[in-house]
Amino acid sequence: MKKIRSPRQKKKILKIRMAAAALAAMILVLTAVFAEAFAPNDPYKTSAALIRTAPCREFLFGTDNLGRCVFSRVLVGARTTISATVFLVAVSFLIGTIVGMLGGYFGGILDEVMMRIADVMLAFPQMVVAIAVAGILGGGLAGAMIALGITMWTGFARLARSHTLSIRNEPYIEAARLCGVSPVEILGRHILPNILAPVLTSALTQIGTTMIGISGLSFLGLGVVPPQAEWGSMISEARAYIQIAPWAVLFPALATILTIVVFNYLGDAVMEYREL
Amino acid sequence: MGSEEIILGGIQLNKTYKTKERIVRPLQNIDFCLHEGEILGIVGESGSGKSTLLRVIACLEKADSGKLLLHGREYTGSSPSFAGRYMQMIFQDAYASFDPRMKMIDSLREAGRRNTRGAAGKNCDAAALREAGRRNTRGENSKDCDAAALRKPHRRGGTDDSRITEIVREVGLSEDLLWRRPRELSGGQCQRMSIARALCGGAEILLCDEITSALDVTTQAQVVQLLQRLRRKEKVSILFVSHDLALVGSLCDRIMVMKDGVCVEEGSSGKILGQPENEYTELLLKSLILL
Known part of the structure; x- marks a missing residue:
């Protein structure tokens, strides 16, 4: 029989879930930041004698086709993947939120233009646009981030706009206008704090998708340029010899999955907590 | 009863909303005036x-x-x-009129901020009005003159924290x-706080939109006494x-009765409640007696 829980109990459980997910995410981020300190070997050092060594005490995740330590590369790759993802989501969140708030609050031509641009961006599948843009910009992490960012801000803009529209005629906003508060201050002091939670929650859930995007572009050779360690490019490089050295694909793939699961779980927990 | 000076007025005000299905005219040729220190009630369904x-x-x-007129301009x-x-x-909804995330002190500070910027008093405004009037007769742009004349009243000379507490x-x-935050206050407290906010902003006119409809009878009476x-x-x-x-009759000096965007009757409270001339007003009074 299913146990019935009071809202307070549910909130408590969700708080614990949120704290656990936040802790896991924090560990991942800290690991990425201090990757080089944790890495037992040089992630870029090649060795003909150590090619495709199976996992052992010295090389926890084995070595790749060039004899590089997969564990060290996964750790260093975390920095590239996680920092690029967080940076991209943060920039898209910032641009999208500002654009959405401006459009939603002021309306008129500004809103029309911004939202039609967003509509055009959303008319194409995100990955197709990203591949095309990354192809034009050439390889490199910056190119991959621009390629994904071009379409990503639109989601935040739409969300921020709809929330701004729903509160812009609230009496407290009208009261602020009557009190002579400037539009910029209204946006910053009244609208942003009141729409931040849903948009921030959306940003958290976007981390997983973005990570897949960056890794996907790297996998296709449109992201990080070798020998720089990045999970997608590591999987791409190692897939040629997956039958001989599966660990070279397995561990970067597991790291990607684990990170996506952690951030998605955090996003879901925050969303559920807010909805309760 | 207030003085004879008209502080606020409206001449032939019209407003139309167009929806897909129909055209709504909430205001049709509305004229009104509000004297200084007067309470004008507006009633209607x-x-x-x-x-x-x-x-x-x-x-x-x-x-x-x-046209809308303020101090005749x-x-x-x-x-x-x-x-x-x-x-x-x-x-009407006092809770919704405060930012749910802000403490009351911050909302009141925000309202009072503009009041502290100027240093002028009421006399200074009168001087500005006279000066603007002189310029107006010289044929200068009347809108600029109005703007200059209608600088803030600053009747309370700034709203710092001590003044906020006093209010x-x-x-x-x-x-x-x-x-406290809005939700930590009762409905009556929150409504009083919104009146306090208006005073912090140096308002000389209060526009009360059904402010007692969400309150219980006791709190209603307190708010009315406060006004x-x-x-x-x-x-x-x-x-x-x-x-x-009934409430409007006991509180207001004059009453304006509105129906479908039209002012059907206007007069002193005694006249409107005692000798209504319009059928609709009579109907409103009858419904009051029935209740």
Whole structure:
């Protein structure tokens, strides 16, 4: 029989879930930041004698086709993947939120233009646009981030706009206008704090998708340029010899999955907590 | 009863909303005037245009045609920020009129901030008015003159924290409530706090939009007493919108009866309640007696 829980109990459980997910995410981020300190070997050092060594005490995740330590590369790759993802989501969140708030609050031509641009961006599948843009910009992490960012801000803009529209005629906003508060201050002091939670929650859930995007572009050779360690490019490089050295694909793939699961779980927990 | 000086007026105000299905005219050729220190009641059934009239007066909505006058000078088409220098709106839903995330003190500081910027008093405004009048006769741009003349009243000479505390006590609340958020206050406390906010902003006109409809009878009486006290002590003029004719009759000096966007009758409270000339007013009074 299913146990019935009071809202307070549910909130408590969700708080614990949120704290656990936040802790896991924090560990991942800290690991990425201090990757080089944790890495037992040089992630870029090649060795003909150590090619495709199976996992052992010295090389926890084995070595790749060039004899590089997969564990060290996964750790260093975390920095590239996680920092690029967080940076991209943060920039898209910032641009999208500002654009959405401006459009939603002021309306008129500004809103029309911004939202039609967003509509055009959303008319194409995100990955197709990203591949095309990354192809034009050439390889490199910056190119991959621009390629994904071009379409990503639109989601935040739409969300921020709809929330701004729903509160812009609230009496407290009208009261602020009557009190002579400037539009910029209204946006910053009244609208942003009141729409931040849903948009921030959306940003958290976007981390997983973005990570897949960056890794996907790297996998296709449109992201990080070798020998720089990045999970997608590591999987791409190692897939040629997956039958001989599966660990070279397995561990970067597991790291990607684990990170996506952690951030998605955090996003879901925050969303559920807010909805309760 | 207030003085003879007309502080606020409207001439031939019209407002139309167009929806896909129909055209709604909440205001049709509305004329009104509010004297200094007077309480003018506006009554009518839901959808009669009472709230729209207040929103047009506060410049939260623009009238399609007509003129709005403040101290005898036109301010039609001004911004809410400009109108807010003189008048503040007290909303029906007091909770919704405060930012749910902000503490009361911050909301009141925000309202009072503009009041502290200038240093002038009421005399200074009178001087500005006279100066603007002189310039106007010289044929200068009348709108600029109006803007210069209608600088903020600053009747309370700045709203710092000590003044905010004083105002909060004046409306019968404890200063401890300033450190609470809207939802931590009762409906009556929140409504008093919104009156305090209006006073912090230096308003000389209060636009009360059904402010007692969500309150219990006891709290209603307290809020009404507060408005009467403010009119007496602070000389504020009040536009009091309500559908409660009995309440309006006991509080207001004059009453304006609205129906479908038209002012059907206007007169002193005694006349409207005692000898109504319009059928609709009679109907409203009959429904009051039936209740």
